[in-house]
Amino acid sequence: DAKTTQPTSMDCAEGRAANLPCNHSTISGNEYVYWYRQIHSQGPQYIIHGLKNNETNEMASLIITEDRKSSTLILPHATLRDTAVYYCIVKRNTGKLIFGQGTTLQVKP
Amino acid sequence: DAGVIQSPRHEVTEMGQEVTLRCKPISGHNSLFWYRQTMMRGLELLIYFNNNVPIDDSGMPEDRFSAKMPNASFSTLKIQPSEPRDSAVYFCASSPAGGGLAGVGDTQYFGPGTRLTVL
Numbered sequence: 001d002a003k004t005t006q007p008t009s010m011d012c013a014e015g016r017a018a019n020l021p022c023n024h025s026t027i028s029g030n031e032y033v034y035w036y037r038q039i040h041s042q043g044p045q046y047i048i049h050g051l052k053n054n055e056t057n058e059m060a061s062l063i064i065t066e067d068r069k070s071s072t073l074i075l076p077h078a079t080l081r082d083t084a085v086y087y088c089i090v091k092r093n094t095g096k097l098i099f100g101q102g103t104t105l106q107v108k109p
Numbered sequence: 110d111a112g113v114i115q116s117p118r119h120e121v122t123e124m125g126q127e128v129t130l131r132c133k134p135i136s137g138h139n140s141l142f143w144y145r146q147t148m149m150r151g152l153e154l155l156i157y158f159n160n161n162v163p164i165d166d167s168g169m170p171e172d173r174f175s176a177k178m179p180n181a182s183f184s185t186l187k188i189q190p191s192e193p194r195d196s197a198v199y200f201c202a203s204s205p206a207g208g209g210l211a212g213v214g215d216t217q218y219f220g221p222g223t224r225l226t227v228l
Binding site: 038042044081096098100 | 151153154165216219
């Protein structure tokens with residue numbers, strides 16, 4: 001099963017772009033990259049997912065390298081409400097989401 | 110859309126008591142997942158159902174835990190007897206697609222969780 005590696009924590013200034021990296025060097029061809037976040041005391045929230053191409057939605061952008069071994073989640077204009085734990089997950093064929101420790105993003109005023 | 114609904118939101122019980130957690134998935138979703146979150150172990154998948162059938166229960170810690178999905182709109186997670194080490198936040202999630210389909214990306218939507226404390 002493909003595993004992911006993320007930095008334990010990151011800081012970002014309010015209003016700036018937050019770029020959260022993720023390494024998934026053992027990803028297989030039919031596995032998707034998913035990003036979720038968990039704001040304190042709440043359930044995880046879906047952000048975005050992708051297979052090969054870059055993706056963008058109202059919350060974020062996902063940039064996947066051509067070899068698919070790494071990706072970056074971009075929050076274009078971080079706000080204080082974006083402070084959360086961000087999980088990068090490679091979705092297995094069995095349908096399971098395996099959550100790691102994630103990156104704790106602290107957005108500072 | 111009301112989202113995934115879980116009840117109760119908080120439960121405090123004594124060791125040895127039976128605990129039942131409830132989940133109502135999003136209408137029309139085919140898959141339902143139960144997770145447990147603790148500081149020590151993070152977020153763990155306990156069991157998931159597809160079309161009301163349990164597909165993978167390898168994450169269920171032991172025989173004291175059981176989960177059912179009698180219909181498409183309701184699931185329970187039961188702990189009997191409960192122990193202090195079962196204290197955690199339990200999340201239910203649902204997704205529109207079926208699990209186990211290679212190459213299919215499906216999004217899981219999580220409920221607010223039930224915070225269980227076993228004294």
